[in-house]
Amino acid sequence: MKTPTRLLIGLGLATMALLLPAPGIRAGQESASGAIPWPRVEPTEIPHDRPLRAGFLIVDGVYNSELMAPYDILQHTIFHVEPGIEVFTVSPDGESVTTFEGLTVGAHYSFQDVPPIDILVVPSTVGSMDADLRNDSLMHWVEETGQQASYVMSLCDGAFVLAGAGLLDELAVTTFPGDQDRFAAQFPHLDLRREISFVHDGKVLTSQGGARSYDVALYLVDHLYGTRVATGVAGGLVIPWPPTAATMPATVITH
Amino acid sequence: MKTPTRLLIGLGLATMALLLPAPGIRAGQESASGAIPWPRVEPTEIPHDRPLRAGFLIVDGVYNSELMAPYDILQHTIFHVEPGIEVFTVSPDGESVTTFEGLTVGAHYSFQDVPPIDILVVPSTVGSMDADLRNDSLMHWVEETGQQASYVMSLCDGAFVLAGAGLLDELAVTTFPGDQDRFAAQFPHLDLRREISFVHDGKVLTSQGGARSYDVALYLVDHLYGTRVATGVAGGLVIPWPPTAATMPATVITH
Numbered sequence: 001m002k003t004p005t006r007l008l009i010g011l012g013l014a015t016m017a018l019l020l021p022a023p024g025i026r027a028g029q030e031s032a033s034g035a036i037p038w039p040r041v042e043p044t045e046i047p048h049d050r051p052l053r054a055g056f057l058i059v060d061g062v063y064n065s066e067l068m069a070p071y072d073i074l075q076h077t078i079f080h081v082e083p084g085i086e087v088f089t090v091s092p093d094g095e096s097v098t099t100f101e102g103l104t105v106g107a108h109y110s111f112q113d114v115p116p117i118d119i120l121v122v123p124s125t126v127g128s129m130d131a132d133l134r135n136d137s138l139m140h141w142v143e144e145t146g147q148q149a150s151y152v153m154s155l156c157d158g159a160f161v162l163a164g165a166g167l168l169d170e171l172a173v174t175t176f177p178g179d180q181d182r183f184a185a186q187f188p189h190l191d192l193r194r195e196i197s198f199v200h201d202g203k204v205l206t207s208q209g210g211a212r213s214y215d216v217a218l219y220l221v222d223h224l225y226g227t228r229v230a231t232g233v234a235g236g237l238v239i240p241w242p243p244t245a246a247t248m249p250a251t252v253i254t255h
Numbered sequence: 256m257k258t259p260t261r262l263l264i265g266l267g268l269a270t271m272a273l274l275l276p277a278p279g280i281r282a283g284q285e286s287a288s289g290a291i292p293w294p295r296v297e298p299t300e301i302p303h304d305r306p307l308r309a310g311f312l313i314v315d316g317v318y319n320s321e322l323m324a325p326y327d328i329l330q331h332t333i334f335h336v337e338p339g340i341e342v343f344t345v346s347p348d349g350e351s352v353t354t355f356e357g358l359t360v361g362a363h364y365s366f367q368d369v370p371p372i373d374i375l376v377v378p379s380t381v382g383s384m385d386a387d388l389r390n391d392s393l394m395h396w397v398e399e400t401g402q403q404a405s406y407v408m409s410l411c412d413g414a415f416v417l418a419g420a421g422l423l424d425e426l427a428v429t430t431f432p433g434d435q436d437r438f439a440a441q442f443p444h445l446d447l448r449r450e451i452s453f454v455h456d457g458k459v460l461t462s463q464g465g466a467r468s469y470d471v472a473l474y475l476v477d478h479l480y481g482t483r484v485a486t487g488v489a490g491g492l493v494i495p496w497p498p499t500a501a502t503m504p505a506t507v508i509t510h
Binding site: 064211 | 351
């Protein structure tokens with residue numbers, strides 16, 4: 001990771017860029033036409049006078065990587081653009097959870113006291129394909145929160161939860177490679193894409209997960225704040241940015 | 256991540272492989288000459304009748320990715336080889352820590368009650384380059400534990416802590432790209448390597464960190480258990496394995 005000193009240097013430059021926008025360029029947006037290898041989709045209208053709020057759903061059995069990779073990407077935006085993204089975890093009762101790998105991770109909020117969420121992130125859990133889908137209060141919260149959010153992201157089998165909540169209808173999506181056959185059987189009406197790191201369609205981003213969970217989150221940062229900010233965040237995590245379509249195959253749908 | 260069902264299938268196959276070793280092949284070792292693109296180093300003599308113990312040092316300000324990426328790789332071995340690696344976190348006083356990104360993560364052990372460690376892992380923290388180096392009890396623990404461990408791994412600026420503890424003398428090493436100049440100035444007697452994901456020299460593995468923290472941990476799994484096991488772990492995290500020298504440049508020193 002970049003050290004705070006270097007992060008603050010990055011923030012200083014970002015702040016300068018915001019103070020001196022090129023004519024016709026929105027604060028935080030890239031001035032070049034964009035070096036990402038996918039169609040550039042215009043961001044949803046989002047507030048620029050406060051941090052966006054990214055809420056990560058955690059329950060017992062959540063997988064570390066699928067939680068931490070996008071968490072780090074979105075959290076590090078605050079060192080490269082102002083205001084960046086405020087990230088937090090939400091568990092149903094606000095209590096800590098035990099991850100699949102055996103770590104205890106705290107929750108910042110419960111379903112009862114969580115503030116409005118702009119970016120809902122649903123990492124995979126050990127129960128994403130079955131137990132979580134039968135948890136009515138969990139699924140109700142995901143459905144309601146996802147409907148109100150500006151963006152919804154799943155990592156790995158988190159796509160099963162979004163599908164179960166009806167948030168993927170009419171959209172192209174992806175999930176963990178080893179579970180794609182099961183996904184296709186369980187949700188035959190959905191447009192499953194394979195052999196790609198992630199899909200962005202409408203307000204929904206779905207990722208294969210695992211170590212590829214960084215990709216989709218960096219893409220979202222590029223989408224929201226432009227390639228300069230995404231490149232800064234990526235550099236702090238030793239990820240080349242922008243990627244090529246070969247190193248990071250993805251499907252981006254423009255409507 | 257692979258689902259438990261798939262992980263258990265993997266474990267089943269791994270167990271079968273262990274029950275039916277090819278003549279002259281050690282349990283858990285690859286039968287082929289090895290597809291990794293680096294020189295294959297013979298593992299240190301390690302016990303095969305119990306799980307290896309990997310202890311991850313955590314203090315306030317530890318970076319999520321540098322903790323979680325190698326944690327997941329080493330933890331997932333238990334689904335692909337028997338016995339795999341038992342992973343746990345160690346904080347100085349056994350209390351939870353707050354990561355750089357603001358998550359609360361629990362510690363399994365304190366310096367006082369931690370069992371002997373076979374693989375010491377030192378992720379970067381916000382203080383790796385300064386405050387941690389001035390923490391005498393921390394540095395003493397790292398030095399003593401590192402000397403007794405069979406393997407020692409650092410991610411990102413964790414290399415500064417290992418260097419400060421005298422564990423990198425005479426060895427080739429690497430660290431976070433943006434801090435390599437500072438590392439070279441602070442430890443001019445050490446053999447710093449640049450432009451590579453990780454270095455393995457003697458019993459020490461040092462990594463650039465960030466998203467590349469998966470690489471070095473997968474390399475260690477391949478080194479300890481062979482390419483079949485590493486490929487299984489990698490698949491669960493959507494990482495192609497074995498890599499090529501182009502996609503994962505590294506320095507492996509044979510003595």
